[in-house]
Amino acid sequence: MGKEGQDYGRSENLGGNKEDSFAAWSKDVRECEKKYEVSRKYGLSVHDVEKRRQIYGFNELEKHEGPSMFRLILDQFNDTLVRILLAAAVISFVLACYDGEEGGEMEVTAFVEPLVIFLILIVNAIVGVWQENNAEKALDALKEIQSEHATVIRESKKISNLPAKELVPGDIVELRVGDKVPADMRVLSLISSTLRVEQGSLTGESEAVSKTTKAVAEDVDIQGKKCIVFAGTTVVNGNCICLVTQTGMNTEIGKVHSQIHEASQSDDDTPLKKKLNEFGETLTAIIGAICTLVWLINVKYFLSWEFVDGWPKNFKFSFEKCTYYFEIAVALAVAAIPEGLPAVITTCLALGTRKMAAKNALVRKLPSVETLGCTTVICSDKTGTLTTNQMAVAKLVAIGSKANVVRSFDVEGTTYDPFDGKIQNWPEGQLDSNLQMIAKIAAICNDADVEKAGQDKSGHYMANGMPTEAALKVLVEKMGLPNGLSTDYSSGYDGVLKCCETWNGIEKRIATLEFDHNRKSMGVIVNSSTGKKSLLVKGAVETLLERSSYVQLLDGSITELDQSFREVILESLLEMSTSALRVLGFAYKDDLPQFATYNGDEEHPAHQLLLNPANYSSIESRLVFVGLAGLRDPPRKEVPQAIDDCRTAGIRVMVITGDNKDTAEAICREIGVFGQDENISSTSLTGKEFMELSSRDKETHLSQSGGLLFSRAEPRHKQEIVRLLKDSGEVVAMTGDGVNDAPALKLADIGVAMGIAGTEVAKEASDMVLADDNFSTIVAAVGEGRSIYNNMKAFIRYMISSNIGEVASIFLTAALGIPEGLIPVQLLWVNLVTDGPPATALGFNPPDKDIMKKPPRRSDDSLISPWILFRYLVIGSYVGIATVGIFIIWYTRSSFLGIDLSGDGHSLVTYSQLANWGQCHTWQNFSASSFTAGNLEIKFDNPCDYFQTGKIKAMTLSLSVLVAIEMFNSLNALSEDGSLLSMPPWVNPWLLLAMSVSFGLHFLILYVPFLAQIFGIVPLSLNEWLLVLAVAFPVILIDEVLKFLGRCTSGFRTSNARRSSKQKAE
Secondary structure (H helix, E strand, C coil), X not given: CCCCCCCCCHHHCCCCCXXXXXXXXXXXXXXXXXXXXXXXXXXXXXXXXXXXXXXXXXXXXXXXXXXXXXXXXXXXXXXXXXXXXXXXXXXXXXXXXXXXXXXXXXXXXXXXXXXXXXXHHHHHHHXXXXXXXXXXXXXXXXXXXXCCEEEEEECCEEEEEEEHHHCCCCCEEEECCCCECCCEEEEEEECCCCCEEECHHHHCCCCCEECCCCCCCCCCCHHHCCCEECCCCEEEECCEEEEEEECHHHCHHHHHHHHHHHHHCCCCCCHHHHHHHHHHHHHHHHHHHHHHHHHHHHHHHHEEEEXXXXXXXXXXXXXXXXXXXXXXXXXXHHHHCCCCHHXXXXXXXXXXXXXXXXXXXXXXXXXXXXXXXXCCEEEECHHHHHECCCCEEEEEEEECCCCCCEEEEEECCCCCCCCCCCECCCCCCCCCHHHHHHHHHHHHCCCCEEEECCCCCCCCEEEECCHHHHHHHHHHHHHCCCCCCCCHHHCCCCCCCHHHHHHHHHEEEEEEEEEECCCCEEEEEEEECCCCEEEEEEECHXXXXXXXXXXXXXXXXXXXXXXXXHHHHHHHHHHHHHCCCEEEEEEEECCCHHHCCCCCCCCCHHHHHHHCHHHHHHHCCCEEEEEEEEEECCECCCHHHHHHHHHHCCCEEEEECCCCHHHHHHHHHHHCCCCCCCCCCCXXXXXXXXXXXXXXXXXXXXXXXXXXXXXXXXXXXXXXXXXXXXXXXXXXXXXXXXXXXXXXXXXXXXXXXXXXXXXXXHHHHCCEEECCCCHHHHHHHHHHHHHHHHHHHHHHHHHHHHHHHHHHHHHHHHHHCCCCCCCHHHHHHHHHHHCHHHHHHHHHXXXXXXXXXXXXXXXXXXXXXXXXXXXXXXHHHHHHHHHHHHHHHHHHCCEECCEECHHHCCCCCCHHXXXXXXXXXXXXXXXXXXXXXXXXXXXXXXXXXXXXXXXXXXXXXXXXXXXXXXXXXXHHCCCCCCCCCCCCHHHCHHHHXXXXXXXXXXXXXXXXXXHHHHHCCCCCCHHHHHHHHHHHCHHHHHHHHHHHHXXXXXXXXXXXXXXXXXXXXX
């Protein structure tokens, strides 16, 4: 509400109407009624409603139209690598059509290549569009939490089920327990003595908030607006009459809706995507340069001229040769682009999500798995993430055996599980009278319940009702029952609160004095099995002490409560309060003459006293004080270790919470965000204090090393913090569970929502959901993300090195002028199918043991360092030499390395003939005999066809060498610098299996005639396979030498890298 973002009404030509800027929370009730021209008894007239609806519209959230399907599809082609592939596919298709018309290569082979490329692009586009379509679901989930109906007073008539969307500012609405608030409204009057609203999902507060009719200061934050109830929140106690002040997009939830939409417009690419985009641009330049070089080298074959008088004339152009070099350009594009990379990355990320799911981290968006690995800052909510979001008693103070003496007991446990922890130094079964009275009051003066979730009661323990009251009931269970007390009252009870059930059976509640804000206490009148009436009271310690005249000692005797005893009790209160505990006191009264014969009958004179809450203070007077308990939302047990792990891993933790400053600081000290004695005046600010800083001071504050705390934070504060961190180059993970967290979750690099306590809005806005709501799960997920990134880097390098080899092969072929050894459809098969299994298997490399002891990588760290690039250029050059070399060997040698190659009967030519094969038709007496390949006999009518049709065996050898080298090269990729002797292949058995699959697929296309025809290859003999392995194996030896050099020079290269990054930063 307030003065921000309130232009909705003005855009509807409101004219001079200033209702949108009217701060209803700071005005008294009469002033509000006057401003909105309404009476709470009469309500609005039908005419008023129609008039206001024209100004404000319906009370519903706007539907933002996303980009059109056509726009989404076009966006998928806004990528450099995709554009290169698209151009290659179009050229390939045109050339296939041209070849078909000219009676060239078989149609089935010619069209496979462009069709496969188009298929890759279509699948890529479908996946991209599907991911984009899921982006706006958070906004739909936000609409789900809006109220559907409201009880409204119009023209003095109560309308019970008016659709909430028909509300307008000025409507008078009645709210009851359990109602979902339909709009932002000013509380006009309370029908019950108290009104409490659960608004934590919007404001971040850990408890239900009491609402009042009293005005507050105009400049208070959202949590301070005690007289306003907000749309989407729930009434947990009391009834009231309210005045609608804001509807639709002007409500606080409407602002969150706008912020989510705004944040969704600025989705950034993940660090890996940015790296791959940069790689794509570099690759484009390299492909362009190589294509230009190939054309320049071979221009003489398709364009010739003569010099006449010093000027070039008589130009001759061969279209056929020109299209051939077009085909080489296509082959270069296909060879240079790792087409299988998107599929392998998706597979690796999907496998990563399964690993994370086993650790309770459910990943909603695949790229976030990789982004987690370079997280530098975790911005965490406090309530429910660092803490359990389950109130628990931490300390119990009972009265001692004599005046001015109290006893203190520390209570273990952080959940609603009665068996989670015990009370230290507890007299098990030997409860004295004072402890019994405390147990009785905590059990009976209480409206909460605790149960196990799930139909079979096998889930976690959960509270029904007020969290503080549930915590008191759990305390009673931990206290146990005194020996000798009958348990007959709970014999048929199958719940978890057996002790509470016993106390409630002994003392029957007959009346309730509801809690109200003035007396700050709740009381119940009980009828014991002996027929005696008692008043049991719990509430704020200070107000109970004011109304107490006596104190009960350990043995049950009662003594007067003098000033010195009050000070002893107040001293215990102060000690607990400074530890950020919420303290409740317990008292009782046996002297109730007015209720001596009362049994709940409405006709009894005493019942009239109970109908007026103004009488409650006098009934709760001259009390006997018995003790006090300190409660808190305790930190999770695993969190301190997780915070320490973050510190070791170089990740900063910032706590951003809607809760109050003192409580948040105490929790931060306890979990290790701050030291116990650390001065935190400069590291702990409220959201409002942070927003008042200058831009430079904000940046300086956020750049501090160590932990930071922001308390009383509103949604816009969280967004601003995340935005500034991202602007300064940090990779931000943001946790949250409430509606108020959704915009920041959407804006962060990684939005992490809570699975148990989280709202659907937060989950839909997030990238990852924690199934156990536990901060330590995020830290485990970061470790997993780092491991996955390292493995992805391994297979990206492997695939890129393979592509460098393919480019080198085609370049050498073109440069030497020999026939084409690898055609695009074969390269596609290698890139997509043969390389796929080993690359995927590299994703299963075991993680480094010290992975969480290293600082996070910078998001701008190079994917491929200069040294790695040099290594793969060397390897790539060898791949080129090997694939072209074996092609030349088959044509020119009858044996190589002692391996006989003459068994198939093919003709031998000189290297000069092979390099000038295009001039074959001019050669005298050239002949070529037919040869065998498996059961096939390769014949040709024209001897010159030996370099086209007859190259099928040489092409098969080149392709087989390429496949074999890439299998061996996958073993090299097991470790960046580690030798295969120190990291043998069996450390990743999946890789050995993947190599077998890839070789199996290669055998499939070699020995199945139909497939062999498509790929233009033939079966090989045993000797030819021996030659393939002999030529391929040296790639392992070459990389071992390069790795050895890398290990020897690693210190020198690291210092150089640090120096250059430092210069870049400066």
